[in-house]
Amino acid sequence: MKIDTVFDALGSTPRRKILAYLSETSLTAGEIAERFDMSKPALSKHLKVLENAGMVKSEKKGQFVHYSLADQNMLATLHSFLTTFCPVGGPLKREGAAIARARRKAT
């Protein structure tokens, strides 16, 4: 699961609202579409983005598709996010550190 897809998924107000709406109970695609006064196809697309990002899961029951949050992935994602900004970090972070070191030597 790519962290970028998660942030892209979150970078949309309608999708954040969908997530909040799903936070208490699972809902069918139709129930969500009705709540947000949005066409079903538009909603279907948002749900797919969220599902690709691993933030939502779906289960087909008869002709209905029930959507719900995939919590544990959310937490893993947030952890990954925090490690970028707070403690250890990726290559770019190390690059920044190298610049800071070079500066201390220079002055």
Added chain:
Amino acid sequence: MKIDTVFDALGSTPRRKILAYLSETSLTAGEIAERFDMSKPALSKHLKVLENAGMVKSEKKGQFVHYSLADQNMLATLHSFLTTFCPVGGPLKREGAAIARARRKAT
């Protein structure tokens, strides 16, 4: 500070890279632009988005503008994010709960 502006700011790969790059040290606009092989105006726009979201702060020193992370806001933001998905929540969350209740009565 609006939570939506924060997520909009994060919903961009270049901006997430800029944040990671800034995570170790403050940098001037020019240093960042150079690193990302992007024109200064394009970068200036990203920095403004990040600053409006309260994730980055700037300080002018002579002709240079030094940018750095505004950490405490990041944490406040993340807390707000977590409260949406994990424990208590906003109006939409309550709406979802109401639906769940109605269902329990109906069945």
Added chain:
DNA sequence: ACACTAGTTAACTAAATAGCTAATTAGTTA
């Protein structure tokens, strides 16, 4: 089989976004 409902896919349009270059503002230095 037929009609009906839930959902997704396809094809398209309109609006927002990311990037550029050129021009401008502000600070430095000769």
Added chain:
DNA sequence: TAACTAATTAGCTATTTAGTTAACTAGTGT
């Protein structure tokens, strides 16, 4: 003052994205 550097703003273009309607797939019920 003039020349130079850092950064932002203005104005533009190209791409992406969000939304639409129409068509299609699949499940339910008569």
